[in-house]
Amino acid sequence: MKFDTILEYQSVDRELLAIESEVAKSKERAVLVNAKAKLEAATAAVGKLNHDAAELLANYARLSARAEQLKAKLDEFDGILEGVADVNEADYYLRQIGAINDEVTALEKDAAKDAERIDAIAAEYKKTWEAGKKASDAYKEAVAAYNAFAADMQPRVAQLKAELAKLEGKVPAEFMAAYKSLRAAKKTPAFVAYKPESGTCGRCFMEVSGATRSKLKNPGDHxxxxxxxxxxxxxxx
Ligand SMILES: [Zn+2]
Structure with missing residues (x-):
């Protein structure tokens, strides 16, 4: 009989699909998905803080280096006024020294602000790290619970898969390909008995067109x- 093997395949697969659906809808699966999302969020938060801290530290280092540079420049002015007789020349040096001093003060202010933010990030990092540790523990627990739950079904799943593998060799290739593609599209059952007198698909209840109807007249047609x-x-x- 033409459809016997695919219909048997479909009937065995129905139990496997029911198990897959039970696993997908299980509390264990929901907890696992939730724990995974939380762990990913915590990991991303730690990553962002790392990035921010690295940026601040680099900026702080840049500011400090510039401040050192300017202070060295100020040192060059040490004692320079002693040899200066001209008031205008003295005024020129004094104004230069004043400008450098202003820049040093501004840099030091910026550096102090960065240092404060670095401290704040360090405190936040500690909190985020602890939250991440908790999320990681919760995730490990969820994985273990999910695996234990799935393990209970594993023997039956293995049995069904073995049965399907055995049947697969007997199903006409064209039917198997159609079945697998429909299964992947979550259209199961994929093979549906058709009653010429109703003229409708037994699953979607759509009335089939004249062209399709003309192919479905006798037993064995599909x-x-x-x-x-x-x-x-x-x-x-
Ligand atoms: Zn249909």
């Missing part, structure tokens, strides 16, 4: 539903 793409077939007697 055609794709023009709407949901499932395979409609007429059972053989």
């Amino acid at each position: 055609a794709e539903c023009p709407n949901c793409r499932r395979i409609l077939y007429i059972p053989e007697e």
Whole structure:
């Protein structure tokens, strides 16, 4: 019989799909997904703080280096006024020294602000790190609970998969390909018995068109539903 093997395959797969759906909808799975999201958020927060801290430290180092440079320049002016007789020349040096002093003061202010922010980040880092540690522990727990839950089903899943693998060799290749593609699109059952008298797809209930209808007349006929793409077939007697 033409459809026997694919229908048997479909019936075994139905139990596997039910288990997959049970796992997907389980509390363990929901907890795991949630814990994973929290861990990722915590990891991202630590990463952002790391990045901010590195930027601040680099900026702080730049400011300090510039301040040192300016202070060295100021040292060059030491004693310079002693040899100066001209009032204008003295005024020129004094104004230069004043400008450098102003810049040093401004730099030191900026550096102090950076230092404060670095301290704030360090405090926040400690908190974020602790939250991340908690999220990591919760995630590990969720993984263990999920694995234990999935392990309970594993023997039956393995059995079903073995049965399917055995059947697969017996199903006509064209039917197997159609089935797998429909399964991937979550359109199961993929093979649906068609009743010529109703003229509608048994799953999506769409009335099939004349062209499709003309392919579905006798037992053993099959055609794709023009709407949901499932395979409609007429059972053989
Ligand atoms: Zn349909």
